[in-house]
Amino acid sequence: MLKKWSTDVLAIFETHASAEKAGKICQGLGFEGSFRVDAVGQSGGLWLLWRQGIGDVVVISATVQFIHVRIQKESEVLHIIAVYAAPTVSRRSGLWAELKEEIQAISEPFIIGGDFNTIVRIDERSGGNGRLSPDSLAFGDWINEMMLIDMGFRGNQFTWKRGK
Template sequence: MRYMLKKWSTDMLAIFETHAGAEKAGRICQGLGFENSFRVDAVGQSGGLWLLWRHGIGDAEVLHSAEQLIHVRVKKEADVVHIIVVYEAPSVSRRSGLWMQLRDLIQMVNEPVIIGGDFNTIVRVDERTGSNGQLSPDSLEFGNWINDTMLIDMGFKGNCFTWKRGKDERFFVAKRLDRILCCAQARLKWQDATVTHLPFLASDHSALYLQLVPPVTGNARRRPFRFEAAWMSHTSFRELLSASWDPNIDTRKALAKLEKVLRKWNKEIFGDIKTRKEKLVKEIQEVQDELERHSSDALLQLEANLIKEFDVVL
């Protein structure tokens, strides 16, 4: 989770099926580095829905919450958006009344609305592997709900599926259970907004990454120098620090001299780790793209091996 938050800068984060509550949930939220959070804690080992956000997004007010949703209104200067995060229960009977509840919430709002999360169902037959050409009544009801509320699917980049199960080809199944929808007002306001299905790394669900205003890539060479906490774990770091510090010159000059040494050392030692991380994420994404086209035991085993190697590098 920390790697994903570092690689994909995030101002608001929704986490589903947390299986944690009370004090443990609070410690985890605080450890992820967000100043604010609202939780619908798990009941025993079932469910759990958290919404975390940073101060910089503006004023966030939680308007409504229930076992399967959190509704928050975010205002920053003249911009306002309603965010509704949803975790639909896997059981059809448990989520039977949720469509009506969400419909009422959306119809009460006359400002931009974005709603997303794990809906635990599909709307088209091509949103699952091994399609038999038929949709379940629950999927049809979900499609009708989207039409009735006049919501727009924001689309996506990346893998077609957001959930998968099975390590062998004969048992492998994948579906697009997670999505982000919005009202017409929000789509017109943020016409360049993108949704990306991130690689499967530590969960059977892919994380969905929404950027309302995709940033323009800056110049990496102008990135300021930062001390990396991971350096402390390397056996040669303290010796390097002692050998490189010059006590005979002004502190400011000594720091500048040390910075050059650490930049070079970081590139030679830790730069390799960062390169391996990026390479592994790329390889995992390529394998998962290939699995989307056709599954095989060899590909599934390769994916498992790459993810295991990625965990070791982290």
């Protein structure tokens, strides 16, 4: 995929790698800059990689569920928040409030994206009881409150299936 399109910034989620192994993988991908929140055992892992030519990259904050960087090249500034939300509601608890604080502190253009591990519409899931969970409803409320825009995606409608 990296050879098909020019990629200056890359976020990788659920890496299952940490420390020395992660460093070798990042170097092998050909990015000069990186910041990693390493996996704990076989759980999580979030990496943000970038090429030197994009400008000065400063890590503003990082948790086990997101990395926030500010990129400046000459007078142009962009914040990127890469999110890998925990796969369980209990471990994700408080994330929307944390991200709200993070976003409200930004006065410059920003992009937030990643794997939020929840849905906002029933058609984003196959099966189930036909209703959104309280967590999904809270996520949708958060998107609306923050006035975010879902940019959509291209590819298979479903990217994951229980047991596979």
